[in-house]
Each structure stands twice: as C-alpha cells, then as structure tokens.
Amino acid sequence: MTSIAFIGLGIMGLPMAKNLVQAGHDVIGFNRSRPAVDRFVEAGGRGADSVAQAVAEADLVFTMVPDSPDVEAVVSGEDGVFANARDGAVWVDFSTIRPDVSVRLAEAANAAGLRALDAPVSGGEAGAIEGALSIMIGGDEDVVEQVRPVLEAVGKTIVRVGPAGSGQTVKAANQLIVAGTIQLVAESLVFLEAYGVDTTAAIEVLAGGLAGNRILDRKAASMVKHEFEPGFRIDLHHKDLGIVTSAAREAGVVIPLGALTAQIMGAARQKGYGSLDHSALLLLVEELSGRGSDA
Amino acid sequence: MTSIAFIGLGIMGLPMAKNLVQAGHDVIGFNRSRPAVDRFVEAGGRGADSVAQAVAEADLVFTMVPDSPDVEAVVSGEDGVFANARDGAVWVDFSTIRPDVSVRLAEAANAAGLRALDAPVSGGEAGAIEGALSIMIGGDEDVVEQVRPVLEAVGKTIVRVGPAGSGQTVKAANQLIVAGTIQLVAESLVFLEAYGVDTTAAIEVLAGGLAGNRILDRKAASMVKHEFEPGFRIDLHHKDLGIVTSAAREAGVVIPLGALTAQIMGAARQKGYGSLDHSALLLLVEELSGRGSDA
Numbered sequence A, B: 001m002t003s004i005a006f007i008g009l010g011i012m013g014l015p016m017a018k019n020l021v022q023a024g025h026d027v028i029g030f031n032r033s034r035p036a037v038d039r040f041v042e043a044g045g046r047g048a049d050s051v052a053q054a055v056a057e058a059d060l061v062f063t064m065v066p067d068s069p070d071v072e073a074v075v076s077g078e079d080g081v082f083a084n085a086r087d088g089a090v091w092v093d094f095s096t097i098r099p100d101v102s103v104r105l106a107e108a109a110n111a112a113g114l115r116a117l118d119a120p121v122s123g124g125e126a127g128a129i130e131g132a133l134s135i136m137i138g139g140d141e142d143v144v145e146q147v148r149p150v151l152e153a154v155g156k157t158i159v160r161v162g163p164a165g166s167g168q169t170v171k172a173a174n175q176l177i178v179a180g181t182i183q184l185v186a187e188s189l190v191f192l193e194a195y196g197v198d199t200t201a202a203i204e205v206l207a208g209g210l211a212g213n214r215i216l217d218r219k220a221a222s223m224v225k226h227e228f229e230p231g232f233r234i235d236l237h238h239k240d241l242g243i244v245t246s247a248a249r250e251a252g253v254v255i256p257l258g259a260l261t262a263q264i265m266g267a268a269r270q271k272g273y274g275s276l277d278h279s280a281l282l283l284l285v286e287e288l289s290g291r292g293s294d295a
Helices: A013-022 A034-042 A051-055 A068-075 A099-111 A124-130 A141-151 A166-194 A199-207 A214-218 A220-224 A234-251 A256-273 A278-288 B013-022 B034-042 B051-055 B068-075 B099-111 B124-130 B141-151 B166-194 B199-208 B214-218 B220-224 B234-250 B256-273 B278-288
Strands: A003-007 A026-030 A060-063 A090-093 A115-118 A133-138 A155-162 B003-007 B026-030 B060-063 B090-093 B115-118 B133-138 B155-162
Touching: A003 A013, A003 A051, A013 A026, A013 A034, A013 A060, A013 A124, A026 A034, A026 A051, A060 A068, A068 A099, A090 A099, A090 A141, A099 A115, A099 A166, A099 A234, A115 A141, A115 A166, A124 A133, A133 A166, A133 B199, A141 A155, A155 A166, A155 B199, A166 A199, A166 A214, A166 A220, A166 A234, A166 A256, A166 A278, A166 B166, A166 B199, A166 B234, A166 B256, A199 A214, A199 A220, A199 B133, A199 B155, A199 B166, A214 A220, A220 A278, A234 A256, A234 A278, A234 B166, A256 A278, A256 B166, A256 B256, B003 B013, B003 B051, B013 B026, B013 B034, B013 B060, B013 B124, B026 B034, B026 B051, B060 B068, B068 B099, B090 B099, B090 B141, B099 B115, B099 B166, B099 B234, B115 B141, B115 B166, B124 B133, B133 B166, B141 B155, B155 B166, B166 B199, B166 B214, B166 B220, B166 B234, B166 B256, B166 B278, B199 B214, B199 B220, B214 B220, B220 B278, B234 B256, B234 B278, B256 B278
Parallel strands: A003 A026, A003 A060, A060 A090, A090 A115, A133 A155, B003 B026, B003 B060, B060 B090, B090 B115, B133 B155
Antiparallel strands: A115 A133, B115 B133
C-alpha cells in the first residue's frame, strides 16, 4: 500500500483516483472546488482541505490539472507541493502542459528534494474510468520503474519515452494526431451523408481497413447522433494545439496538417463550441458545407 | 465451387486471386502483362490469354485494375467483360474508381444482362495476402448476399453501404482518412525526432491511446527506418485524392484537411516519390523541416 496524494479531481482525475483506491492504495484527494472532493470521499478516498495537507504524508504526489499555469500554481508557493511534500517523495504530473515548463518544474522539484516524472495520459474519460489509459512518461528510468506498479491501476500502456519533458512532447504529438483524426472523420462523415450513404455501415467498414482508428471506434457513432457531451473539451484541445504548434515552430518542424487543424479547432471555439467534446468539429464541417443546423 | 474470372493480377489482385484458389474455387486469371499470369498459374490458378477467354465460362467476374479508364477498357468493347460474360453472371469491381463512373458502368452491365457490384477494398497488400481486407460494397442486397460466401476468402469486413456507387463513395472517404492519417503520423514523427524522443517507444504509447490508428500499427516503424517499398504507391493515392476532392466539391462538402492532404500528396509526387509507398509523405515533411537527406 502506497500513500498517494491526488490533486485535481476533474473528469479525468476523479476516476483515476478512484481506481487507485480500488487497487488498495491510501489516497488523499484535493480539488479546488469542494464537491469533487466530496464525491471522492463517497467513493472511499480521503479528502484534504489544501494541497499542503494532501501531500504532507504522501510517498507519491499525483497532479492532474488543466494547464501549465495550473500546475505551477499547485506545485509552487507556501501551500504548494514543493514546499510541503516529504523529502524523497515522487511527483508525477499527469497534466498536459508545455514541454519546456515541464522540464523547468522537474528541475525545481529536484531542487526541493523530490523526484519528478511528466506522465500525460491519453484514452479520454472512458480510458480513465476503465483504468486503461495510455501513459507517456518523461524522467529517470529508475523512478519510472519505482512507480510503475502503482500506475498499472490507471493505465494499460505505460511507456517511458525519454528524459524529463519527453512525456509532454509525445502528448503534444498525440493531441495533434487525435485532433487531425477527428477532423478527417468529420469531413468523411459529412461527405458520406451528402451522398446518402449508410453512415453506420460505412463506419464499420472504414474501421476494418487501413483507415481504422480509435476515433472511428469510439466517437464516430456519437458524432452521427450529434452527441457532444465531453469527454474532452474543445477549449482544452485548443490549448493543447497551441502547445504543439509553438513547440514545432521552435524546433523548426513544419506541420501543415497540424497547423490547419489548430486553426479549425480555434474556429470551433470562436463559434461557441468550446465546452463541447472535441468531436464537435463535425458541427463546423457541417456548417461550412451548408448542412448545419444553422444553415 | 464457383467458377471465377479474375482480371488484374497486380499487387492486390494476385494475392486475392490466390486466396480464392486456396478456398477451392476454379479461378481463371488474366493480366495485361503476362508474367503475372504465369505467377498465378504457378500458384494453382488457370491462365487466360484475353478478357474474353477469362470470362466466357465464369459465374463471377472480378476486376482489380488501377483507375476508371482501366475498368472501362476491361469491360467495354468486343473483347470486354460485357460482350463476353455469360448472361446472369455477376461482375464485382474491386478497383477504386470515380463513383459516377461506377454508377454508369453498373447500368451498362445491367443492360448487358449482368448484375454488378462496386466493391473497393482497404487493408493494403498485407490485407490482400492475409485475406483480411475490408470490402465496401455498393449494389443490390440480394447480389451482395449471393457473392458474400466467395468474398469471405479475400475479406474479413464485408459491408454493403448502399446502392451502386456507394462502395466507391466510402472508398473515397477511406482514402481521405488514410492519406490524412499518414501525414499526421509523419508530422508527429519528425516533431518527435527533432526533440530527441525515442520514436519506437512513442509509437507504442501513441498506438495505445486515442491517437491509435492502423498507420501507427502497420507503417510507423517502417517509416522511421525509411522503408518505402510499396505497398500502395503515391501515384495511385494521388489519383484517389483527385476522386475525393472532386466528389466533395460536386456535393458542396468542404474538406479543408482533405484538400490540404491532396496538395501534399501531389507535392510528394512532383518531388519524384510517385512510385514509393504512400507512407513516403514522411520524406516531404523531413525536407520541409530541413531534416531530409537532401537538406
């Protein structure tokens, strides 16, 4: 039994923390808004009133918050992780943030006597609930092996991809592929509907060939039904595509499809779809094609 | 045992025809260039010297040729399928061609006393060899059910998606998704390499999450090794993206990612990569990013 602090009990964090409790760990959770903490306590976890209280006795500190500034806010300052965690504790950040920020914070964690991993995840809410996330980890190999048994409660594919920050770099690529694939599926669905093809049959046969992908498997059917409850919000994916495009630009890597996808995601956000699931890119394609509800 | 004529023994057609022989059918093959016929005969098939000879006794006529004009050449004229096939024979076209041409040829087949299905496939050379293709079929349901037991020797996912031409429409969407996914994976790999990430580990973890797709599963490893033996040639995928973009345009469907992908495929062709596998889109991204062999 490992003593774990889990900070950030949102759409992803709460089911992940619950799975850690299910696996027999002592988990104390903290969230900025209290109702999430209450839900976690109902599920068998312990609740904390502050980050400081949550991390005080923990061997492992997990964070799962929306963006780079949120991670900085949680780890820094008098009430933060760095000032209050035990010496030698391991901090694992599941959040998706800028790789350069991740590297800088790992160094700050080391200076504060902690060891750090960046460990962003993929697989969505369903993957979090099923404990079947894909976890891409940057950091020292021995630390990865130390926490791997615990991570197996939340993830199915757990892979170290390189030194600190590498997890975030791979997650950036992940978000590029996911957003682009959603857009490709959206364009295809509108195209098929325009030609009167049976989209349910088409999704089945597309999924069985070289076009097969996780978006066709998990999201295409709900896209056809216009069900866009998040899931993963367009606002957050827009943030992530900002990370991808600026990281690619800094490295001199030209990503034409990634750049256009980022523009499209931004347009969907401006259109007011920010709080819908990222698969709502379909709505924009429908509107551009004169087939939308407001057409 | 069904008597089958198989016309077009190329990268896809030859292994498909062999699988039909393996399944116990009497298959007579024809190909414009003779060596492919010889290879088929070595594998236990029968060889024909002309289309007319191949189809004369067949219950089923299968065609698998590169493009719309090739299909027209094979079915039309004195030596063609329509003039020489038995009354009541079923013509199944596995080729990827324009949906409108497919509809017109199905009507001509009916007028000639044949029944017709458009049945383009996906899954690549590997899928053809394994008999595991995805087959998207347009045409009458009773004809589909009549030939389904035979198709099971070449395909795993066999789905009727609508009336004549619908198979080609779904295949167009398939080619849009495949090309776009290759480009997304290519951009991601160059991005990861620029940041010194372990690409083999990254491919594994990306494949396990929401970014998971058949290109990551089947092609990313060979892309990293710069192995671009076709497979499916850029020249042919360029032809297919011409079908997609013009069919989308005719239907008033806006496909920004599809259009950009078509431009990129065209650029790869102009660059001289037409005879390489479509995964060679990677080379273009590398060159644009100053990381190519000619950079």
